Amino acid sequence: MPVAVAIAMLVVGSVAFHLFSPWWRTPIASNWGSIDSALDVTLWICGAAFVGLNLFLAWALVKYRHRPGHRAHYEPENPSLERRLTFWTAIGIAGMLAPGLAAWGKYVSVPKEATVIEAVGQQWQWSFRYPGPDGVLGAAGVKYITPDNGLGLDPLDPFGRDDILVESGDLHLPVGKPVKIVLRSKDVLHDFYVPEFRAKMDLVPGIVTYFWLTPTKTGTFDILCAELCGTGHHAMRGKVVVETPQAFAQWQAQQSSFGQILAEAPPAAMSILLIKANACIVPASWSIR
Amino acid sequence: MATTLADDLRPLHHPHSWVTKYVWSQDHKVIAIQYSCTAIGIGLVALVLSALMRLQLGFPGAFPAIQPDNYLQFVSMHGMIMVVYLLTALLLGGFGNYLIPLMIGARDMVFPFVNMLSFWFYLLSVIVLVAGFFVPGGPTGAGWTLYPPQAISEGTPGHQWGIVTMLVSLAIFVAAFTMGGLNYVTTVLQARTRGMTLMRMPLSVWGIFTASVMGLLAFPALFVAAIMMLFDHLAGTSFFMPTMQSMGAITPTQGGSPLLFQHLFWFFGHPEVYIVALPAFGIVSDLISVHARRNIFGYRMMVWAIVIIGALSFLVWAHHMYVSGMNPYFGFFFATSTLIIAIPTAIKVYNWLLTLWRGDIHLRVPMLFAIAFIFTFIHGGLSGLFLGNVSVDVPLSDTFFVVAHFHMVMGVSPVLVIFGAIYHWYPKIFGRMWNETLGKLHFWITFLGVYAIFLPMHYLGILGVPRRYYALGETAFIPQSVHLANAWISIAALVVFCAQGLFFFNMIWSLFRGPRADPNPWGAASLEWLTPDTPPAHGNWGPHLPVVYRWAYDYSVPGAARDFIPQTEPQVEQRA
Numbered sequence: 027m028p029v030a031v032a033i034a035m036l037v038v039g040s041v042a043f044h045l046f047s048p049w050w051r052t053p054i055a056s057n058w059g060s061i062d063s064a065l066d067v068t069l070w071i072c073g074a075a076f077v078g079l080n081l082f083l084a085w086a087l088v089k090y091r092h093r094p095g096h097r098a099h100y101e102p103e104n105p106s107l108e109r110r111l112t113f114w115t116a117i118g119i120a121g122m123l124a125p126g127l128a129a130w131g132k133y134v135s136v137p138k139e140a141t142v143i144e145a146v147g148q149q150w151q152w153s154f155r156y157p158g159p160d161g162v163l164g165a166a167g168v169k170y171i172t173p174d175n176g177l178g179l180d181p182l183d184p185f186g187r188d189d190i191l192v193e194s195g196d197l198h199l200p201v202g203k204p205v206k207i208v209l210r211s212k213d214v215l216h217d218f219y220v221p222e223f224r225a226k227m228d229l230v231p232g233i234v235t236y237f238w239l240t241p242t243k244t245g246t247f248d249i250l251c252a253e254l255c256g257t258g259h260h261a262m263r264g265k266v267v268v269e270t271p272q273a274f275a276q277w278q279a280q281q282s283s284f285g286q287i288l289a290e291a292p293p294a295a296m297s298i299l300l301i302k303a304n305a306c307i308v309p310a311s312w313s314i315r
Numbered sequence: 316m317a318t319t320l321a322d323d324l325r326p327l328h329h330p331h332s333w334v335t336k337y338v339w340s341q342d343h344k345v346i347a348i349q350y351s352c353t354a355i356g357i358g359l360v361a362l363v364l365s366a367l368m369r370l371q372l373g374f375p376g377a378f379p380a381i382q383p384d385n386y387l388q389f390v391s392m393h394g395m396i397m398v399v400y401l402l403t404a405l406l407l408g409g410f411g412n413y414l415i416p417l418m419i420g421a422r423d424m425v426f427p428f429v430n431m432l433s434f435w436f437y438l439l440s441v442i443v444l445v446a447g448f449f450v451p452g453g454p455t456g457a458g459w460t461l462y463p464p465q466a467i468s469e470g471t472p473g474h475q476w477g478i479v480t481m482l483v484s485l486a487i488f489v490a491a492f493t494m495g496g497l498n499y500v501t502t503v504l505q506a507r508t509r510g511m512t513l514m515r516m517p518l519s520v521w522g523i524f525t526a527s528v529m530g531l532l533a534f535p536a537l538f539v540a541a542i543m544m545l546f547d548h549l550a551g552t553s554f555f556m557p558t559m560q561s562m563g564a565i566t567p568t569q570g571g572s573p574l575l576f577q578h579l580f581w582f583f584g585h586p587e588v589y590i591v592a593l594p595a596f597g598i599v600s601d602l603i604s605v606h607a608r609r610n611i612f613g614y615r616m617m618v619w620a621i622v623i624i625g626a627l628s629f630l631v632w633a634h635h636m637y638v639s640g641m642n643p644y645f646g647f648f649f650a651t652s653t654l655i656i657a658i659p660t661a662i663k664v665y666n667w668l669l670t671l672w673r674g675d676i677h678l679r680v681p682m683l684f685a686i687a688f689i690f691t692f693i694h695g696g697l698s699g700l701f702l703g704n705v706s707v708d709v710p711l712s713d714t715f716f717v718v719a720h721f722h723m724v725m726g727v728s729p730v731l732v733i734f735g736a737i738y739h740w741y742p743k744i745f746g747r748m749w750n751e752t753l754g755k756l757h758f759w760i761t762f763l764g765v766y767a768i769f770l771p772m773h774y775l776g777i778l779g780v781p782r783r784y785y786a787l788g789e790t791a792f793i794p795q796s797v798h799l800a801n802a803w804i805s806i807a808a809l810v811v812f813c814a815q816g817l818f819f820f821n822m823i824w825s826l827f828r829g830p831r832a833d834p835n836p837w838g839a840a841s842l843e844w845l846t847p848d849t850p851p852a853h854g855n856w857g858p859h860l861p862v863v864y865r866w867a868y869d870y871s872v873p874g875a876a877r878d879f880i881p882q883t884e885p886q887v888e889q890r891a
């Protein structure tokens with residue numbers, strides 16, 4: 027008996043906790059409302075199953091508790107009941123899978139007009155790169171990295187010259203414009219995660235990964251690392267500033283491009299940079315459009 | 316060895332001294348207890364680590380001895396020990412060893428010597444694992460997933476020696492498991508007594524059998540991944556190591572794929588979840604049926620569900636990798652296959668509930684744990700649908716929602732079954748009865764406590780609190796109330812931690828002081844309760860093997876004198 031009451035109370039308590047606890051999604055700041063709705067559909071279907079199954083459990087525990095003279099019913103199976111249950115379960119599953127896959131379909135198809143912005147991870151900080159006026163990110167790779175070329179751009183790739191570099195500063199995004207965020211890691215796995223954007227993706231050394239979003243709300247949000255990357259994992263933070271296109275353009279005008287950095291580099295640093303570029307042990311990487 | 320099938324006792328390895336009886340034993344029951352005690356012992360280490368983690372999360376800064384590196388080491392060792400060295404070893408090496416021969420009417424495993432070796436290899440793997448705590452730099456802090464490159468790169472605790480002991484220990488564990496697993500599979504297929512058809516076996520045996528087959532197919536993936544990473548680390552290969560920097564210096568590695576490791580790991584890791592779950596499913600089915608005095612509902616469906624879940628679970632591994640950077644189009648396939656598995660899993664839940672329905676439910680301690688399992692498993696199974704449903708997983712992956720989900724479904728649920736199973740079979744194993752009051756107290760604190768720990772974690776995860784974080788620090792979207800929640804979760808965890816003392820006291824005290832147990836205290840119909848001796852003697856069955864005439868679930872059969880009919884009782888028609 028007490029266990030039946032406990033189960034029923036836990037069901038009621040869980041629902042109450044759901045309704046009254048202060049912890050829920052952060053207010054969304056991107057186009058990924060479809061992810062939120064897929065979560066809501068999943069939650070409603072699963073919530074109904076949770077309440078229904080457990081209340082049945084509690085009821086059965088009371089109704090069929092042992093009493094003197096009471097005997098269980100012998101019934102090895104009931105194929106038609108089992109078939110009906112299977113059918114309704116399949117319907118419920120399909121009901122949540124459909125919005126889930128539909129949202130994923132959008133997640134994997136980057137709109138053509140999206141601008142490319144690169145986020146680079148390293149233990150334990152974030153850097154960013156914008157393609158500059160030509161709209162193309164120059165080739166880059168770990169092998170090009172020198173003290174003056176922290177993001178490892180290929181100094182010989184003309185597409186890279188106008189790239190705008192933001193090393194360990196904030197990421198700025200114009201509100202309302204779709205962006206494809208391409209991700210590159212210098213060392214180990216990381217994950218670019220802004221809870222308000224809903225989207226996230228791992229950074230994998232050796233390959234370039236990506237995801238896309240359209241910021242829909244201006245403001246400043248935390249960037250966290252969501253893939254264990256060592257001692258400083260919890261401290262690998264960044265900020266993303268979503269602002270009006272005008273403010274964004276103003277901000278961008280103040281940043282320095284790779285070409286400017288090269289122009290200011292002392293000759294010694296320049297030769298190190300170029301020596302790295304000629305080292306052809308490693309297959310070249312490509313500019314990213 | 317086929318002779319063990321017959322009534323002949325001679326082929327058995329008879330112990331001649333205390334050492335061959337209790338140390339180098341080839342008796343499956345002794346090996347089962349050796350396995351169980353080792354697993355529980357190392358499990359206690361993992362439990363202590365979880366308490367230390369909770370202290371840090373609940374009261375950040377209050378324990379300066381816990382540094383970020385320590386926290387990551389605790390997380391990694393806790394996770395790996397719990398999943399592999401506690402649950403897998405206890406459910407298969409412990410319960411598998413004890414129950415298979417007794418439930419199918421065999422005198423022992425078919426390869427008793429290999430069975431013994433399996434335990435000693437397991438013990439060796441545990442010793443190597445523990446050695447990780449004492450090597451320079453301490454154990455690995457790469458997470459239980461051990462992802463390269465960080466697992467063997469600068470910046471991760473234990474990247475020099477800790478990871479080596481971990482990988483070597485895993486390789487030894489796989490060897491141990493292979494010896495055990497081959498034994499379980501062969502014994503089930505070859506050593507069943509007369510009349511014990513496959514479709515008359517208790518579901519415990521079906522669960523353990525299927526899990527063993529899965530283990531034999533899944534563990535090799537872990538084995539090769541471990542060996543390849545050892546090569547990368549010690550021999551300078553680049554299986555998993557791309558061109559990269561390590562603490563500012565470029566490494567000599569090039570061209571390897573970190574994603575390859577993730578595929579290998581999860582090709583093992585996902586089936587591993589079911590390697591733990593299926594034995595628990597089987598065992599809990601038997602507990603529910605016995606204590607509800609009712610046949611398990613839809614036995615054939617239950618068997619097929621176990622087999623189908625086992626097979627499908629090899630087709631879903633990449634649901635752990637939706638945001639790993641693999642080709643995103645895989646997401647469609649893996650989300651679909653993952654949600655399809657929910658159907659046979661749901662059928663199992665329905666059939667447990669329908670077994671209680673119209674039953675005659677005795678709420679003894681083992682049954683209480685079985686009921687608690689149904690509750691936590693429903694919860695954990697449903698939260699898994701969120702994570703399997705690809706786009707819904709995107710915001711949730713690597714947050715506390717994941718931590719809450721897998722603890723509910725593969726931490727708490729199997730552990731509740733294990734407790735239930737220990738209470739259930741203890742009178743047979745030791746011939747003594749435990750204390751009911753202590754058992755109930757242990758149940759209530761554990762059940763309510765774990766729910767208090769893990770329910771709020773789901774909501775922290777939905778808010779966006781990431782996992783494997785030493786401290787949350789100043790984060791704009793995390794309100795003060797989260798820190799309060801973390802403190803309360805930690806208090807609940809410490810209460811649950813302490814309550815396990817009741818269990819251990821009860822078990823150890825009853826070993827010496829418990830009243831003598833009835834040979835079949837619950838009125839169960841399956842073979843293990845019908846041994847001539849309690850505890851069963853070497854060879855299990857005395858001079859003659861039992862003969863089986865019916866399935867293991869003849870409870871409350873209309874017209875029968877008692878509310879159960881043992882499997883060895885002939886059918887009425889055959890008697891006439």
Ligand code: HEM
Pocket residue numbers: 365366368369372390391393394395397398402457458459460718722725726727730768781782783784808811812
């Ligand atoms: C009262 C019991 C337990 C408590 C309080 C507890 C607590 C924790 C905590 C605090 C973490 C780390 C969360 C993070 O920072 O990411 C964790 C991780 C984990 N736990 Fe438990 N745990 C318990 C029991 C179990 C059991 C029985 C299992 C068996 C499956 C288990 C498996 C894991 C795994 C696999 C991880 C992940 C490790 C990783 O992230 O690499 N835990 N647990």
Ligand SMILES: [Cu+2]
Pocket residue numbers: 147150215216217251252253254255259262
């Ligand atoms: Cu990181």
Ligand SMILES: [Cu+2]
Pocket residue numbers: 584585586588631632634635
């Ligand atoms: Cu999985």
